[in-house]
Amino acid sequence: MRDPKAPLIPERDHNKSPVLECVGLGIDFGGLTAVDDFNITISPTEICGLIGPNGAGKTTIFNLLTKVYNPTRGSIFLEGNNTKRYNTKDVNKAGIARTFQNIRLFKNLTVLENVLIGLHNEMDYRLVQSIFRLPSYWRSERIARDRAHELLSIFNMQDIADHKAGSLPYGSQRRLEIIRALATNPAILLLDEPAAGMNPAETESLMEHIGEIRDTFQIAIFLIEHDMQLVMGVCEGVAVLNYGKLIAKGTPAEIQKDPRVIEAYLGTGGQADA
Amino acid sequence: MLLVSQLINGLQLGSIYALVALGYTMVYGIIKLLNFAHGDIIMVGGYIALFSLTAGHFHPAVAALLTVGGCTLLAVILEKLTYAPLRFAPRLSLLITAIGISILLQNVAQFFFGAAPRSLPYRELFPVGSVTIGEFSIAYTSLVTIILSVVSMVALTILVQRTKLGKAMRAVSEDTEAAQLMGVNVNNVITFTFAVGAALAGIGALLYGARFPLVTPTIGAMLGLKAFIAAVLGGIGSIPGAMVGGYAVGLLEVLTVFAGLSRWTDGLVFLVLIIVLLVRPTGLMGRKFMEKV
Amino acid sequence: MNEFKISMPARYIINSILLAAFIVAGLLITQSGLLGRAQNANIISVGIFIILAVSLNLPTGYLGQLPLGHAGFMAIGAYAGAIFWRADLLPQNASIVAGLLVAGLAAAFVGVLIGIPALRLKGDYLAIITLGFGEIIRVIINNFDSITGGARGLHGIPRYSSFVIVYLCVIICCVAIHMLMKSRHGRAILSIRENEIAAESCGINTTYYKVMAFAFSAFFAGVAGALFAGNIGILVPGEFDFMTSINILMIVVLGGMGSMAGAVFAASILTSLPLFMVALNEYRMIIYALMLIIVMLFKPSGLLGTYDFSLSRLLEKLIRRLAGKKGGADNA
Numbered sequence: 001m002r003d004p005k006a007p008l009i010p011e012r013d014h015n016k017s018p019v020l021e022c023v024g025l026g027i028d029f030g031g032l033t034a035v036d037d038f039n040i041t042i043s044p045t046e047i048c049g050l051i052g053p054n055g056a057g058k059t060t061i062f063n064l065l066t067k068v069y070n071p072t073r074g075s076i077f078l079e080g081n082n083t084k085r086y087n088t089k090d091v092n093k094a095g096i097a098r099t100f101q102n103i104r105l106f107k108n109l110t111v112l113e114n115v116l117i118g119l120h121n122e123m124d125y126r127l128v129q130s131i132f133r134l135p136s137y138w139r140s141e142r143i144a145r146d147r148a149h150e151l152l153s154i155f156n157m158q159d160i161a162d163h164k165a166g167s168l169p170y171g172s173q174r175r176l177e178i179i180r181a182l183a184t185n186p187a188i189l190l191l192d193e194p195a196a197g198m199n200p201a202e203t204e205s206l207m208e209h210i211g212e213i214r215d216t217f218q219i220a221i222f223l224i225e226h227d228m229q230l231v232m233g234v235c236e237g238v239a240v241l242n243y244g245k246l247i248a249k250g251t252p253a254e255i256q257k258d259p260r261v262i263e264a265y266l267g268t269g270g271q272a273d274a
Numbered sequence: 275m276l277l278v279s280q281l282i283n284g285l286q287l288g289s290i291y292a293l294v295a296l297g298y299t300m301v302y303g304i305i306k307l308l309n310f311a312h313g314d315i316i317m318v319g320g321y322i323a324l325f326s327l328t329a330g331h332f333h334p335a336v337a338a339l340l341t342v343g344g345c346t347l348l349a350v351i352l353e354k355l356t357y358a359p360l361r362f363a364p365r366l367s368l369l370i371t372a373i374g375i376s377i378l379l380q381n382v383a384q385f386f387f388g389a390a391p392r393s394l395p396y397r398e399l400f401p402v403g404s405v406t407i408g409e410f411s412i413a414y415t416s417l418v419t420i421i422l423s424v425v426s427m428v429a430l431t432i433l434v435q436r437t438k439l440g441k442a443m444r445a446v447s448e449d450t451e452a453a454q455l456m457g458v459n460v461n462n463v464i465t466f467t468f469a470v471g472a473a474l475a476g477i478g479a480l481l482y483g484a485r486f487p488l489v490t491p492t493i494g495a496m497l498g499l500k501a502f503i504a505a506v507l508g509g510i511g512s513i514p515g516a517m518v519g520g521y522a523v524g525l526l527e528v529l530t531v532f533a534g535l536s537r538w539t540d541g542l543v544f545l546v547l548i549i550v551l552l553v554r555p556t557g558l559m560g561r562k563f564m565e566k567v
Numbered sequence: 568m569n570e571f572k573i574s575m576p577a578r579y580i581i582n583s584i585l586l587a588a589f590i591v592a593g594l595l596i597t598q599s600g601l602l603g604r605a606q607n608a609n610i611i612s613v614g615i616f617i618i619l620a621v622s623l624n625l626p627t628g629y630l631g632q633l634p635l636g637h638a639g640f641m642a643i644g645a646y647a648g649a650i651f652w653r654a655d656l657l658p659q660n661a662s663i664v665a666g667l668l669v670a671g672l673a674a675a676f677v678g679v680l681i682g683i684p685a686l687r688l689k690g691d692y693l694a695i696i697t698l699g700f701g702e703i704i705r706v707i708i709n710n711f712d713s714i715t716g717g718a719r720g721l722h723g724i725p726r727y728s729s730f731v732i733v734y735l736c737v738i739i740c741c742v743a744i745h746m747l748m749k750s751r752h753g754r755a756i757l758s759i760r761e762n763e764i765a766a767e768s769c770g771i772n773t774t775y776y777k778v779m780a781f782a783f784s785a786f787f788a789g790v791a792g793a794l795f796a797g798n799i800g801i802l803v804p805g806e807f808d809f810m811t812s813i814n815i816l817m818i819v820v821l822g823g824m825g826s827m828a829g830a831v832f833a834a835s836i837l838t839s840l841p842l843f844m845v846a847l848n849e850y851r852m853i854i855y856a857l858m859l860i861i862v863m864l865f866k867p868s869g870l871l872g873t874y875d876f877s878l879s880r881l882l883e884k885l886i887r888r889l890a891g892k893k894g895g896a897d898n899a
Contacts (some may be wrong), residue, residue, distance in 0.1 A: 144751075
């Protein structure tokens with residue numbers, strides 16, 4: 001459990017690589033193959049993008065990584081450990097945190113409470129200690145609250161800590177979800193369309209923040225995004241998915257030139273309709 | 275021989291449960307509501323049959339029609355007044371409302387008709403006697419009950435699978451919003467589903483009256499609960515499942531009584547339900563569905 | 568506006584003094600003979616229903632599930648406590664405390680036993696399973712007449728449920744659940760209600776917390792059951808049927824799911840109402856049912872919503888307002 005004197009940002013061992021590795025990952029729903037033979041490696045402080053047309057299976061991959069769905073085939077390695085036997089909460093404890101495409105905040109709770117729930121496993125007092133309000137409760141709660149405020153300050157949200165999460169504007173809800181995910185102290189952060197519904201100015205500032213988060217927390221970020229400007233601007237590696245299959249991987253520059261990617265987005269020949 | 279007649283007995287009881295279970299299953303299939311008040315609609319049906327025969331001196335066929343019609347009308351009114359305004363409310367609110375309606379119907383009935391059981395002159399509704407096949411005989415009521423339930427199920431299956439309205443029902447059950455966008459009048463479809471379920475409950479009320487000809491304000495509660503168990507056991511949302519579940523509960527009850535365990539019957543029915551749910555959370559014939567993330 | 572806040576230890580001291588004063592005042596009133604027998608019995612049963620409602624509020628209001636077998640847990644506690652008390656193993660005071668613990672633990676044990684499998688199922692299915700379980704408990708109690716007295720009832724239970732005992736249990740129940748909810752464990756329970764998938768993605772062991780909430784709730788239902796036994800002295804299985812579970816649920820729903828103050832308030836009103844409105848008794852259940860439906864239609868969050876009463880907050884407001892007035896006067 002967390003040492004109260006430990007630094008806010010934990011030191012990570014960067015010789016441990018890669019942070020995430022998928023080998024031959026696939027899932028079938030009934031007879032339909034939603035994802036097939038998905039391979040990727042993400043290094044400890046990499047920002048990696050996952051793009052592809054609608055319905056290509058991007059979110060399904062996030063659901064597989066976080067064990068919301070159980071893979072039909074293949075393996076996921078997190079810092080070298082196979083996550084085969086993990087469920088969603090084990091995956092989070094092992095170091096994967098995520099946000100959701102359709103925001104899943106704890107809407108009727110305050111902003112602060114949302115972050116505190118993210119910090120749940122960083123606190124260590126037990127049931128009895130909370131009911132009798134023993135010193136470990138007070139100490140642990142105080143540290144957690146300080147940390148929550150610190151995390152909120154990333155997006156300048158500490159002043160609205162007492163607001164109901166559900167009452168926030170859309171963009172703030174997306175940012176709060178990122179903070180809540182960061183609170184669980186992940187090694188890799190999965191962002192599912194973080195810029196969806198944001199205006200260009202907000203997207204711009206989000207891009208800066210994504211880089212900042214990677215630098216301060218020294219974590220890997222794997223993000224699904226439709227905003228190509230964001231993907232090309234912030235990602236170091238990009239994977240392209242079409243019909244559940246990985247069709248290209250590389251740097252943003254390589255991806256932009258890749259004929260298979262252009263085909264996937266624009267269709268074959270002159271049938272471009274995008 | 276005794277066992278065979280007990281089995282027929284069980285099938286008769288099971289048929290009634292199945293008919294009532296169909297109502298639960300259809301409503302659940304379409305708006306994901308466990309309609310707690312469904313059993314109490316049967317109770318109301320029982321009183322309508324009772325009074326149209328004893329006070330109204332109607333022809334039995336008219337009494338039967340009044341019963342089925344009355345149940346249907348009541349269900350439609352309740353749906354419009356209480357469930358429809360809650361269409362977008364949390365499901366817990368809907369469930370609690372259904373529980374409230376159930377208590378309301380029971381207590382209103384008790385207020386007007388008293389708690390004492392009244393006997394239903396069921397002999398006016400059903401021919402008395404039995405058919406003899408070889409060595410054993412089947413009472414007409416058993417025969418009518420079993421046949422009527424099978425016919426209802428077949429009719430319902432055809433309705434759901436073959437007609438335009440049935441297609442609309444399946445569409446609403448699959449994805450309410452998408453169905454609405456495709457031009458399905460969701461409100462009408464839901465009301466219609468309630469009406470069909472209640473009509474079946476009305477038939478169930480008559481058949482139940484033939485088997486246990488005493489009407490009290492609480493007959494619906496236990497019958498509803500058993501039918502509801504049947505629906506869940508068979509896999510809620512599934513029409514054949516409701517039938518299978520109904521027969522299973524009916525036979526289980528009759529057989530436990532036959533085995534001299536009548537005091538444990540209710541407990542055993544629940545126990546079987548719990549075991550089935552734990553092994554197959556969606557019931558014997560239910561579909562698995564996943565939450566979209 | 569100056570942000571006046573009463574410090575944490577001060578809040579605890581203020582609240583403790585008030586609770587102690589409440590117990591002493593209640594004791595004086597009940598002992599004084601000012602109230603008749605019926606009123607005294609009513610005060611006791613209000614207390615018992617407060618415990619039942621506050622404990623049911625945990626899985627319904629906070630966890631967001633709908634268990635329909637609360638009367639089952641109450642029955643287990645009632646019989647466990649009554650049988651323990653009748654055995655007369657310990658001196659009276661020790662026996663009372665031990666009996667209540669036995670009652671609570673027995674109910675909590677069964678709660679865990681039922682909870683582990685039942686909580687794998689969601690929403691409606693959980694409601695059905697707990698309903699079925701409540702009925703099974705009743706069938707079992709009915710059939711094991713050698714221990715439980717069966718349908719004839721269990722007689723000669725010592726009348727241990729005095730005002731002080733019952734209301735100490737009320738306070739312990741409310742305080743324990745309050746402390747639980749204002750901790751990381753309570754927040755975990757709330758997060759499951761709000762969004763289970765997101766809760767799991769935050770590393771919360773949802774199964775564990777569901778079972779914990781269930782067990783906690785069952786424990787206090789069991790304690791309330793024992794107090795119930797000690798209040799009337801006779802137990803019959805019919806007391807713990809589905810309608811009893813529904814009655815408790817009604818209190819929680821009307822008070823506001825997720826509001827402890829609401830549960831206390833609604834339990835007091837609904838339990839003592841019949842005493843004041845004897846004439847209305849015939850309509851009572853009709854009125855309750857209508858209230859339930861109307862509340863769901865027009866104010867689904869219940870009378871008090873998720874509002875929780877806090878004395879210290881009230882004091883803070885009062886002091887702030889006084890200070891504000893003074894400030895205003897100075898300015899003028």
